[in-house]
Amino acid sequence: MHPLFHPRAIAVYGASSDPTKIGGRPLDFLKGCGFDGPLYPINPKAPVIQGLPSFATVSAVPGPVDLAIVAVPAPAVLPALEDCAAKGVGAAVVLSSGFAEVGGVGAEWQQGITALARRSGMRVVGPNCMGVINVRRRIVGTFTPSATGFGLVPGRISLVSQSGAFGGYCLSLIRQRGLGLNLWVTTGNQSDVDFADCVSHFAQDEGTQVIVGYIEAATDKDRLIAALDLARENGKRIVVMKVGSSEAGAQAAASHTASLAGSDQVYDGLFRQYGVYRARSIDELFDVAYACSLPTPVPKGRRLGLLTVSGGVGALMADVAAECGLDVAPMPEDAQRRLKVILPFCGPRNPVDMTAQLVNDLSLFEKNFELMLEEGGYDLIVAFLSSVGQVLDLSSALLLQLQKVLARFPDRTVIMSMLASPEVRKVYEAAGVMLFDEPTRAVRAAQALVYFAQEAQRARTRAAPPDLPGTALAPPRRAVNEVEAKAVLASAGIPAVRELVAATEDAAARCAAQIGYPVVLKIASADIAHKSEIGGVLVGLQDEAQVRAAFGTLLQRARQHAPQARIDGMVVAQMAGKGVETILGVVRDPVFGAVIMFGLGGVFVEAFKDVAFRVAPFGVDEARAMIDEVKGRILLTGLRGQPPSDEAALADAIAALSVYAARHEAALESIDINPFVVLPRGQGALALDALIMPRPKG
């Protein structure tokens, strides 16, 4: 990928003398922006293009060429690329459209591009893409009008967008907001280079601190996961926009990319799993990227101090902070008294309200700020200063105070919120202090910084997926009854209720003795689906006599209600204690393979879609994160005087299921464990019912 972003020389295939055309614009941009290497227009029809000597083919170029920008019509693309490969060009960016997105012969041409790339080792971006930018090197290999006049400042954000239109819009936004950009690339039809390749490159790129991504559909699970993992390992922060969470949105995204995108909820789980921040608006995407691009320390915790000149805005910030899970802990009592001495009518708790008095006494800022860091021990502080940022000398004086205090507390992060003039913004950002106009956005940025810090911590300490027990049985190759299903799960380390099938009354009595009283008796028949509805389940049987009586009763009910059903006998089952019902599942995702699902039982999954997903396999702390993620988790904490549930046993079971599902991915269509009952703490958890669907051989 190096030649793509760091070419020594660039050829433009299909270069045009008209700088408004798709083949003319990249050359015009490259010339105008100040790229410092040789530029070779490739066009057999004219000897000079835009004042540069032109060549008929890239092979005719005398010196080496690292990057080719290809803007010839679709039928001419493959020959052009073959020419490039022959020349030893390192990377090609195909701007031309008319390939897989239109189907037919275009799709065939695209397959040709893929094959060529694989064969030659030349990396190909596109086709049907918007190109590539390296801001520091002033390489603008794109035809998006958003790059007109360059107007980009070098910085620590790199961006990869599968969509060209989205990428172009982001470029305009980056210019408008004055964000510092490093590399920019749009991947289009992804014939060779895809989203994961770019993330992986950025993850290893020294100039990149933040990766902004727009993804529509992943193509290769393993490479994507490896790239996300590498980025996290190298301390890069990833913020993504992924569309299609609604039905209309998903349909729009699918028709846009003409590819199967996988379930949106699975992406959501994947992002959480790999510490990726998923933005829900474009404002948020770039707010978070901006916050991460400044050289602030990693917050040690989630204690947030709020300093304000408006009590109302202070309360608003506290509301938003609470909503996003930050800890707006009060100042210690003694420190509150000291704040009151500094300013009698201040609000000293947290938010600390300096009131409009700040304008009369600027030193209030430094005093309050210092006391909050020293005594409040806040990991981050958001300071709201209304429209102070519109006055340069006032703002500069406050910045000096801020820097003085921060020098004493280099491990703390401060986020300023005020309406600011462009000059004030520049002064603050040059000093490494971030600045948001809108106070709630400042608080959300603080939350994003905390999220990344927690994710980094989690990654360092996370447990590996547990080992699959050596005794684990392979998944059945055909539909099996619940007893067999639970036996398979139990072998894989997912605890299930003890059950035996008894064909006769005598056998039932023996089984019950073996399992231990009290027991449950259920009709064992693959032909009777809803046993409880026909009275086919009898619970709380205390002794042999009750078991024998129940056997007869159930047999009679089975014959009466389903005379045709094949009866295997009766299931004799351990009587599980009272617990909280949850649902564990394995589903197949077209992109991500075996995916684990967890939710609370009852109406939570059905009615509220209160479900967490993760890509298998994973360890026990990822399982815990899944449990923490669902709102219904509160039921496990011991509501209404109930004992708290055995969440450790639940997490173990989820992790074990993920390992089993990953190992047998090819043979499994789905697993549904419902209910999986979580008993009081220390008593474990148990699958009461389970269904394993083998994967039909394709």
Next chain:
Amino acid sequence: MHPLFHPRAIAVYGASSDPTKIGGRPLDFLKGCGFDGPLYPINPKAPVIQGLPSFATVSAVPGPVDLAIVAVPAPAVLPALEDCAAKGVGAAVVLSSGFAEVGGVGAEWQQGITALARRSGMRVVGPNCMGVINVRRRIVGTFTPSATGFGLVPGRISLVSQSGAFGGYCLSLIRQRGLGLNLWVTTGNQSDVDFADCVSHFAQDEGTQVIVGYIEAATDKDRLIAALDLARENGKRIVVMKVGSSEAGAQAAASHTASLAGSDQVYDGLFRQYGVYRARSIDELFDVAYACSLPTPVPKGRRLGLLTVSGGVGALMADVAAECGLDVAPMPEDAQRRLKVILPFCGPRNPVDMTAQLVNDLSLFEKNFELMLEEGGYDLIVAFLSSVGQVLDLSSALLLQLQKVLARFPDRTVIMSMLASPEVRKVYEAAGVMLFDEPTRAVRAAQALVYFAQEAQRARTRAAPPDLPGTALAPPRRAVNEVEAKAVLASAGIPAVRELVAATEDAAARCAAQIGYPVVLKIASADIAHKSEIGGVLVGLQDEAQVRAAFGTLLQRARQHAPQARIDGMVVAQMAGKGVETILGVVRDPVFGAVIMFGLGGVFVEAFKDVAFRVAPFGVDEARAMIDEVKGRILLTGLRGQPPSDEAALADAIAALSVYAARHEAALESIDINPFVVLPRGQGALALDALIMPRPKG
């Protein structure tokens, strides 16, 4: 209130020659901004202030004075106001602080101001406020630095803020965003004029179309409700910021205003009840105000068309639209085919994706747009055009197309989203077309317009609160048992399970016959709280023999478990059918009095705070709105093959409860109906248990 906003002449009490002082700044602003009436500095110490002849008191002023701005030290305020009242000044704005917010003698002075205002009829704003602005009249009666240099454009937004700091910040924001402002006022300590007075004035003000409010604590329920109602009746749209939804936020807000704010959830209910839009961020506050301030038609429905140049942004907008309850209905099949003819590779469904081809063929916009309005029948369209708005001639050409199409469809609303230069923004807004940089904010603005349209519709058709039955009993004056409580509720039109207390076995048999079998028997004793835990409830009794046997059993259990308890006998109750358990309640709010609460039973209220509140009394459609508001409502729709519940009976009961609670507000502390069981549709609903707490006489 008229003299406050439309004075012919203004006096400034405590006028200072130093234009940076609190008494100097308003005079400086008023002189500099171009107020066209006489200005009278009041200051006994200097004959000329800022070039104007000064007077010792307002009584000494020769001509009439309508408005006095008072900026003298706190101890001198009351004498100054008395002087004003004697002169016949219509309104006074007290900027000075040192009153109720500091307590002690300050609080007494403030009471004096209130008394003077009531006595004299002179309206007083403040003390401890930031003042008042009338943009068209160029009256800037404030000392906030945010008003420096005026910089305001006249428009249709009026703002009232209880907080001065918040109001000042908003003023800066309004200037920065270039929003059109009409009137601006901050109410401070609200000694006389309060938030409700200002809303009421704006509601009757021709120049105001949108009311932006910042409220911390209402003082008078009835006047606030009357003001909100009047605004809605007069077609004004109200957007409010109310802080304190979190514990930290509520604490900050309470310490800030030193007043009891009432429950945040009650405010939330009140806002829904009166069609007020509650914003959760300052961006949202002004996005909605901006959207409402432009002269767009009222959307007839919630069908949203999305037109885009980026498939990705189209899908993002669809996601957000779905999240806010808008209907992203697809284009009709035939129209989709016609779109494909116009542009073969477009996305024709909805979002309609014009792709980057728009830049090559501008007429695509008009064609697509027209087809969407004509064939898609969308009430609103959000059109995303990336960064087209940075090019003036391109944008102007598109605006002409837009206007041409809209002339044919004057009842449709269009919201543009694109990065735009200030010039382009001006051109569009001058044409009445609103413009958002960020596409998700454009969609949320569309949702706000739909919200106001739906609320206006709801207000026109809403049912009055039902009549209280003539037979309704007064609330008990002491704690009563559940049987008596349900009898009271039943008398008020809230259906309750039929119950009778039987002191003897014979009586129980008679009662059961009267109620009809099957029946439930419960121990009747005020001394035994949790009957079911001691086996004190027997259900499904089918005949007289079972009732007689149960009577004995329960009596024995009661004596055994609670030998000291006074036993009244047994409650014989109708056996209710199977239904969905809900909770109805009445709580007292310190500001809003009787407040009705509704939620689903089980863990929904406790664990998820999934509860709706409304201020009593209200009609049946407000009750329906409460039901629709809670997420658990899905349980009433007939999940898992259950029949749908009788929501009509539920709504009737909620409305009846609200009327009863309002009528007996003074005598009631709380009512708790739990469970209130909603039976299948057509079968009604029933209170199974109820508790009425009378209000202790204070």
